[in-house]
Amino acid sequence: METILAIAIGVLAASGTWLVLRPRTFQVVIGLSLLSYAVNLFIFSTGGLRTGAAPVLAPGEAGTLAGYADPVPQALVLTAIVIGFATTALFLVVLLAARGFTGTDHVDGREKGS
């Protein structure tokens, strides 16, 4: 399971990095999204990978990390997802505004050579 997750995070991060470095704003948005997926998975994995383990203790029980999933990374990833959503939405608006102002979707607002 660790290997698969590591490969998934690696592929997402690599594709995201590539796209962020591209000259079109839409590619940059998708790249940022992919990067944030990679980071979210990464945060999630720092709590350790475990199937079928609950993050919340049953009443009256003193839980150990051996039997339970660590709830903190789950809380962190939730926050990170929400913030990522908001900033991506904001960026989309800026992208449209830039398109309207410059008439091109190049990140520098002008085509190469023009």
Next chain:
Amino acid sequence: MSGWGDHLLILPILVPLIAGAVMILIGERRRRTLAALGVVSTLAVAALALALLGIAGTAEPGAMVRVYRLGDWPAAFGIVLVLDRLAAVMLVLTSVLALAALVFALARWHRAGTYFHPLFQFQIMGLNGAFLTGDLFNLFVFFEVMLAASYGLALHGSTRLRVQSAMHYIVINLVASLLFLIGVSVIYGVTGTLNMADLAGRIPSIAAADRGLMEAGCAVLGVAFVIKAAIWPLGFWLPTTYAAASAPAAAMLSILSKVGIYAILRLWLLLFGDDAGASAGFGGTWLLVGGLATIGFGSVVVLAAQSAARLVGGCVLVSSGTLLAAIAMGVVGVTQGALFYLASSVLGIAAFFLLIELFERGRDAGADVLAVTREAFGEEDEVLSESEESAGIAIPVGTAVLGLSFIACALILAGLPPLSGFVGKLAMLVPLLAPGEAPSAGAWVLLGALLVSGLVTTIAMVRTGIDVFWASPDSVARIRLVEIGPVLLLLGLCIALTAKPQPVMQYLGAAAASLHQPQDYAGGVPTDRPPPGEGKAR
């Protein structure tokens, strides 16, 4: 957690949050109500910051910190806010800047687009939160609040140039935020805590096998911070963005870049101080080299600048680089001087951003921008501001005031005597070059870099000054009290810093001393959680 006095700690975050939320409910149409609410809220935050400054100053040595536990959860589970002298100083700086920028914006800028006032309040909230929090992930959240608001403010009164540069700014900061998250989660994965004080206690006892991973996590986190602080080669976005932003927004941005410096100052000394065992001093060389390179790059930007706004952008870079290099020296006295320099340069840079707007107005560039925004936001406003404008003072008094303010800004930013920029630089260099012990090579390089950057800034300032005040004689400076007032307030504070540096220096000295004694901070925040994996989780 006894009595209402303890709740003062959370108020600098709550007041702007509530004010901003109420502003959104009030709606954009009632500008006067919004403006009044904004001023009241900002004044309240300033009063709170001063009160907290007093509280933090009375703390005895060894009990440097006041801790506020959100929801009264034990510090190991909940999130804490921590007040010490450094946080209090940063709060006061923020509120002074906010007050000046807001009053300045009331003259005309707050009408140039929508939601200026709520965004401004959220910006204050994010800044205050970032300075007060004692939890790494909470720091991330406040960074995001602050940045989201700053995106809005950077776009305020959108023009083509503004949208363009804000887009670059947003992409770079989003990537930096992702790095921040990676760093935080690696640190959590290794140490099992996000509480800064707890973290400082655990670093010495990390297993040797995990130490590399931990340091890598901290390095990634550090990269996120230096992107905010615009350290070379990660700071190319800064001059363009700051130059393009509207004047009040740019004035607020001048402290935003210092948040990265603040985070490094706090975390680097806390986590990698002398107590950190094998990790002590980790990354110090990189900070020094990065700082020096930034001073160099900033000087080039200053020299190459063709507009006053870009010139100040270069000054922001120079001051970031100076601060980082000074912090990297790891000497208490230098940190004290660096804090003084930080206060002086933030005030000076903000004053200059506001000032530029005033003297550029007599020329063409600024007028174009305003014309565009007025077209976009209706005739009614135009009539209003025209009638107000005619009440402005015409030359020559206006030009004289502008000229004197310009000279003051130039002296502060170039670090020339007699103003506070010079005092700050001197305070940084004196402990480094103290007689008795041989100064390190780094100290000499820093001395050289400071001298060269000061010279370069002077040259560029003189050039701009000649261009603005002498070479264009028919420019009519119309200024109004509400606009020149904030500039004079900021400059007056710098002059006060110069005239009475003693109490300030003493306070900052105590702040620096406690920063270099991380056990005060770590001991002041109660943590009672056993390391993960050792039996009970509670």
